Amino acid sequence: MNQIDYHWERFTLKQRLLRYIVYVCFVSALFFSIRTVEVIPEFFYDAPEQMMDLFSRMWPMEFEYYPQTIHAAIIETLNIATLGTLVALLLALPLALMSASTIVSYSWVHWIARFFLVSSRTVNSLVWALLFVAVFGPGVISGVLAIAFRSIGFIGKLLGEALDEVNMGSVEALKATGAPTITILMKAYWPQVMPAFFSIILFRWDINVRESAVLGLVGAGGIGVVLSDSMNLFQWRQVSIALLAIFAVVIIAEIIVVNIRKKLI
């Protein structure tokens, strides 16, 4: 009875073996990558010097350039982010409703919705932008659609998860009164998912502001167009003011989102 188990072990043999297999796989992958990747070490030793050279070319910033081009481009970037989020929301709502098991009980509907959500998320926004530039030509419309299609997966997945966690009590109560589906959606589901809804939208808008700043590199409008033009002309003093503008907008967007969130939740 009073025997003490001296050989206490935290993990079983199987657990430990599995862990070691993961470690070995990881280390061999790392070793293989370092051996075969084509890195030229001279470039690496040179990096700090080149970096300093780049920064010295960027200074002083060309502030006169801001009102000429950058201001309009920044506004355009914000518009792309906002409209993109809105379009994404319109397209993601039906998919979210279809993927929630509290609303639709057919599993084939869930799988259709999930397929669209996953394929939207796995393609990068820059790749979406390349596709839409090929379809619509360079311009703002490609940017808006690229942002929208990248966001559908994110918004749809999170909104679907929020709908899955809805408490069915109020839904059943409304159903018992014979309320039509639209009323059940508006008065039973909506009040419960509203906080999650707004925080998802704000979070995605914040991400979209960052992403829409680079879409212009492939010609999809916004500040990225200005950035890539200045870089191709080696106007580094214009590049630095554009980068500063992007940084400021990203920080302001984050502050706005954090403050609205505090008020909502």
Next chain:
Amino acid sequence: MDGIKHNYPNPFPRNWTSIGLTLLFVLYVIYSVEAMGLSWPRFTEGLSHAGDLLARMVPPNFTRWSLLLEGLIESLEIAVISSSIGIFLSLFVGLLAARNFMPVFVSSTVRVFIALCRSFHPVIIAILFVKSVGFGPLAGILTLITASIGFIAKLFAEAIEEISLKQVEAIRATGASFSSIILFSVLPQVFSRFIGFATYQFDSNLRNSTMIGIVGAGGLGGTLFSAFQRFDYDFVAAILITTIFVILVWEFISILVRRIFT
């Protein structure tokens, strides 16, 4: 009997502020659509091109598979190296940023550094690195290391701030040194979450390493971008399918790894 008396307040009163905000938002949308020159004919005109593009994308062309494989392997290498170095560095950066282990001036400076790493999109960081270390995978690796620090270090710092201090005190009571306290009381508590962050970050580095090639930082993105520029849309389709497939395979592996470590 004069019916039910309605002397209770309406449970769903009209919320004038939210109606006002909605109206403002609608006005903003109308203004921005006008300002950016978006129009329905422009959209429908594009849609006819979309059919054209899709027709040229099928069937996907895998005949240049060696080029595809080369880019894919480079992307994987970039992702593996940058995730390992980035996560290793974030361990220390995250510890330095944890408010319950470090003095305020250290944690707040480190936090500003982390915010700086996070606030620029990887593509912009990639541009700067391509200019300073030249074209190729090295620029991609440096970019994704920066991105990993921005994400992992922040989450890791938050995980450390949430640990239970009882075990820390128990280890401290035995007279252990600072490094032993970290190794035996902090790390075991955050390790499984750390694995979660690490698999997620590898996933996001893999996605990003297929993208930063567009600005010349190595990997599959460069192959993709040149295929776009040569209008080889069937090859583009092949690259996209391969990317999606690799990411789905990784998602499956990461579920397995997470199951092993919890």
